[in-house]
Amino acid sequence: MTSQAARRGSLTGLGGIRWPYRVIAVESPSGMLTPSCHDDLLATGIDLRSYADGPSALLGMMAEDPAAVLAPTDLIGVDFQCFVGAIVAWSDIPVIIGLTNDQESQRRAYQGLDAGARGLLWLPFDSVELMSAIRHLGLTRTGSASIVQYGSIELDVQAHRVRISGREVRLAPREFALVQYLLAEAPRLVSAQEIAAVIGVNQLAGPVRVRKYVQNLRRKLTGTGQPAVLENVRGLGYRLVDTRTAPDEKA
Numbered sequence: 001m002t003s004q005a006a007r008r009g010s011l012t013g014l015g016g017i018r019w020p021y022r023v024i025a026v027e028s029p030s031g032m033l034t035p036s037c038h039d040d041l042l043a044t045g046i047d048l049r050s051y052a053d054g055p056s057a058l059l060g061m062m063a064e065d066p067a068a069v070l071a072p073t074d075l076i077g078v079d080f081q082c083f084v085g086a087i088v089a090w091s092d093i094p095v096i097i098g099l100t101n102d103q104e105s106q107r108r109a110y111q112g113l114d115a116g117a118r119g120l121l122w123l124p125f126d127s128v129e130l131m132s133a134i135r136h137l138g139l140t141r142t143g144s145a146s147i148v149q150y151g152s153i154e155l156d157v158q159a160h161r162v163r164i165s166g167r168e169v170r171l172a173p174r175e176f177a178l179v180q181y182l183l184a185e186a187p188r189l190v191s192a193q194e195i196a197a198v199i200g201v202n203q204l205a206g207p208v209r210v211r212k213y214v215q216n217l218r219r220k221l222t223g224t225g226q227p228a229v230l231e232n233v234r235g236l237g238y239r240l241v242d243t244r245t246a247p248d249e250k251a
Contacts, residue, residue, distance in 0.1 A: 003219065021067045021134055022047045028072030030100050031124030041127045046134070053077030061093070067102045068134055072123060073108035074099035083109040088116030092158055093138045098123045099200075109200045115171040118157075118180070120198055136184040150186045151242030153221075153229055155179060165243075167223050174199045176218050182230070182240045189237035214238055 023046055029049050033050045034065055041048045049064055051057035055074040073080055080186040093246055096119040099109040121133045148155045152165040162169045181198050192210045227243040
C-alpha cells in the first residue's frame with residue numbers, strides 16, 4: 001500500500017540520495033502504517049513506501065532506489081534474518097530494524113544486527129523517531145555522509161569501519177551500531193536505557209549488563225597510552241568525548 005502523497009516527485013541530492021528520503025517499510029502487525037502516517041512523514045521529509053510482506057519489498061527495492069529499509073522483526077512472508085542478509089548482500093542500502101519489547105522480537109533484532117542491519121527503531125514509531133533513526137545512519141538532507149567524524153573518532157558508514165586517531169578498531173555489528181548512535185548524539189549524554197535499546201539488551205536485566213558492555217567497548221576504543229574516548233558520567237549516562245581537548249576520565 002502506497003499513499004498518494006508518497007507518489008509525489010522527489011529531488012536528488014549530492015551522493016544520489018533523494019529528497020525527501022525514500023524509505024521502504026514492511027508492514028508489521030505490531031504497528032500498521034496508515035495513509036495518514038505517510039502524509040505526516042512526507043511533511044518531515046520522509047517519502048515512505050510500505051509493502052505488505054518481505055518478498056514484495058525486495059521486488060520494490062529494484063524500482064524505489066530507497067535511502068533505507070525499515071524491517072520489522074515480525075515481517076511476513078520471509079525469514080527475518082534472511083531478509084536483512086539479502087539486502088546487505090545485494091546492496092549498500094542501510095536496514096533499520098523495527099522491534100518491540102517482547103523477548104522474541106529482541107532476539108531477532110540481535111540476528112538482524114549480526115546480519116548487517118545498521119539501526120533500531122521501536123514499534124510503533126512516529127515521524128520524529130523515524131527521522132532520528134535515519135539521521136543516525138549518517139544521512140543528511142543533501143546526501144550520504146559516508147565519513148562521520150567527532151574529535152579523534154572517524155566512522156565510515158558505508159565501509160562499516162571505525163578509526164581512532166587513525167587506528168582501525170574492529171567492532172562487532174552491535175558495537176558499531178552503538179558507536180554510531182553515540183557519535184550521532186555527541187556530545188549529549190546517552191542514558192543506559194537508550195544503550196540497552198540499541199544493543200538489544202533487556203532493560204529488566206538491569207544496568208549491570210549495559211555497564212559491562214560499555215566497559216568492554218571502551219577498552220576496544222582506547223589505544224595503548226591513549227586517553228579514553230568513551231566517558232561514563234556516573235548516574236547520568238555515557239558519551240563520546242573529543243580527546244584532543246578533553247582529559248581522560250575513568251569509567
